[in-house]
Amino acid sequence: MNGPEIHVEFAPELRPFVAGDRRRGATPLVTDGVSTLGHVVESLGVPLTEVGTLLVDGRPVPVAHVPRAGESVTVRPVERPQRVPGAPLRFLLDVHLGTLARRLRLLGVDTAYESTDIGDPALAARSAAEKRVMLSRDRGLLRRRELWAGGYVYSTRPEEQLRDVLDRFRPELRPWTRCTACNGLLKEATKDEVADQLAGGTRRTYDVFAQCTACGRAYWKGAHHEQLEAIVERALTEYAS
Incomplete structure (x- = not known):
């Protein structure tokens, strides 16, 4: 990829999903400029089922957010207890x-x-x-x-x-x-x-x-x-x- 460079930091609970060199604090990542943040997170190994809040420069964003150059991303785990809306829990x-x-x-x-x-x-x-x-x-x-x-x-x-x-x-x-x-x-x-x-x-x-x-x-x-x-x-x- 040859697009905007961002910095991504995963919460400790999510670090076992990612490669070893990305488990230590925020690390730089070059994106393609068109993929959503959700796609970027999953490409690094973390299923979105395990992701709670996504923060970009400290503010919450949806998974559909497209990262821009220089942004700092923090990926938090789901909150517990996790509420599943809709049907009875099965x-x-x-x-x-x-x-x-x-x-x-x-x-x-x-x-x-x-x-x-x-x-x-x-x-x-x-x-x-x-x-x-x-x-x-x-x-x-x-x-x-x-x-x-x-x-x-x-x-x-x-x-x-x-x-x-x-x-x-x-x-x-x-x-x-x-x-x-x-x-x-x-x-x-x-x-x-x-x-x-x-x-x-x-x-x-x-x-x-x-x-x-x-x-x-x-x-x-x-x-x-x-x-x-x-x-x-x-x-x-x-x-x-």
């Missing part, structure tokens, strides 16, 4: 975030999940059609314009992923109300209604059951209940309104 997760999807569903958060790789265009289209926030670690996917909204999942550890999503979006928590397998709503069920899914020991030991209204899967307080209860209690303690 999520869509890609194939790599299955554990996070199950934990969000455990907390009663409406979470769609693709267990196979259907491709970025299909994921972006579903996000737009269903007005779901796309959660992913794929920066290319999060740069797709057809997304309704999106958020980068920063950690590879499910515990940290869950805390990050809850802290950023603060969804309403309604634990034990959704199927962790398919996201359907649960209802109380009698032992007879779910008898075909119960082994002999379970039939003798347990009397309280729930069943998914969508896929029919049965639930009871089995061997892993204490572990799940700990996840729920921690989330409610830290993030419930």
Whole structure:
């Protein structure tokens, strides 16, 4: 490029997205003179889903601003908690975030999940059609314009992923109300209604059951209940309104 030179500085939270030489304060950048500031920021590696306020010489500007020579740009992260306007807060997760999807569903958060790789265009289209926030670690996917909204999942550890999503979006928590397998709503069920899914020991030991209204899967307080209860209690303690 051979156009206006600007200086760009990223907030510390955004610096992991950019090349090492741009992580230390404001650095010069030669632009082409026609690209928007949003395009410039994304070309440096930062998805716009992670960008909050853009400041040019200290004043807020839209992503459509076209930089001029000598301008100093500051890129801030999204504010937390992040408010997503429009539809009720719902999520869509890609194939790599299955554990996070199950934990969000455990907390009663409406979470769609693709267990196979259907491709970025299909994921972006579903996000737009269903007005779901796309959660992913794929920066290319999060740069797709057809997304309704999106958020980068920063950690590879499910515990940290869950805390990050809850802290950023603060969804309403309604634990034990959704199927962790398919996201359907649960209802109380009698032992007879779910008898075909119960082994002999379970039939003798347990009397309280729930069943998914969508896929029919049965639930009871089995061997892993204490572990799940700990996840729920921690989330409610830290993030419930």
